Amino acid sequence: MKKVPQRAGAPKSKILKAALDLFSSGGYSETTMSEIARSVGLSVGALYLRFRSKEELCLELIRDQTNDSDELTDRFRKPGDDPLQALRDYMDFSLEYAFKKKQLLSIFIREFRLPFMVPLRKKFLASQHKIIKDILAAGTAKGIFRPMDHDDVALMIFASMRGAVLLKIVFGIGDVKKISDSLFQLVICGIGKDSK
């Protein structure tokens, strides 16, 4: 027996989109269920027909926004034979992705203390760190990159990229393409005179 919606109820996705806008611009605690309801043209009651609670709504929102996040890791799991290009591709893609999802990241940054964020963050750091480390190791093996502490340098590259994202989200500065270029250049060459 098919359940046919009887009054073409607003779908969850519409609510989640509205909640993302509100949470990211005003913060989780500061956004009320009434505001979310109003912004999708529903009553509060209708929200509770779809989500057990405000927290559940937020969790579903995060799940919804991160369901494509495997792209970020899967796409770069293969080693590849050109480490320089691999790093370039990774930085481009990762920054592009982060800028596209800046509303979500804005929530992640602001609510980074929420308990259910911890495992997500941990997993993210681990996967990205590994990707960068592998590229670096491959580059060193091929003689393209200098010898280095790959763990350490990978962490710094990760930090730099997060810093660039912060620049966008918090300081409101930066164009993805340009930042991507500049940061890659800096990471590869440094600022010393003797660099390539």
Next chain:
Amino acid sequence: MKKVPQRAGAPKSKILKAALDLFSSGGYSETTMSEIARSVGLSVGALYLRFRSKEELCLELIRDQTNDSDELTDRFRKPGDDPLQALRDYMDFSLEYAFKKKQLLSIFIREFRLPFMVPLRKKFLASQHKIIKDILAAGTAKGIFRPMDHDDVALMIFASMRGAVLLKIVFGIGDVKKISDSLFQLVICGIGKDSK
């Protein structure tokens, strides 16, 4: 006529310290006046004898924590004749300062949308950006650094350093000294084979 406290009332500084702990670990909105009061062994009423409101308390806390922030800019206003060492010193000092004030920064990051944060942030970015840019320009003039878009590269260096701070605050990872070393190394040499 001197006003002598009659029951050796807890000084503001003690309250501000407690509030810093609570705000930074739990967030501004999520921290209640009762919690602050309890954690200094006072009643809510006593808090309101010292601060007009919760927001006023928070503002005073920020003022109190940033009253030494001029160190960060004043100390590096002089050009200096060794740009490499100047950059090193700046990065060391700035990261050290940031790590020392990580509770405050945690509030800044989390509450970055609060209207009264905007000018503070703007001023901070501008001053730090100028310092880095000047060092880079001096380095290029002396032939120690390669030719580059100083505006651009200074912004990336600033971003990298903020990213390192984020690593500490959000991801809970990193030791100041080590991060300072690694990042400086990366910024100077990059990862390419032909670098120094």
Next chain:
DNA sequence: GAATTTAATGAACGATGATTCATATGAACG
């Protein structure tokens, strides 16, 4: 040691917000 001044208390107030539920409404089906 009474009077006065200063500071502390915490219950009470008013506002707000998450959540619930009794009620209403429209669609589907006979």
Next chain:
DNA sequence: CGTTCATATGAATCATCGTTCATTAAATTC
């Protein structure tokens, strides 16, 4: 139509929080 069912509503409920203020009490003054 009338019955049934899914859905929507929003006032009521319950809890929390910022803020106030009547009351208490220590210290100081005379």
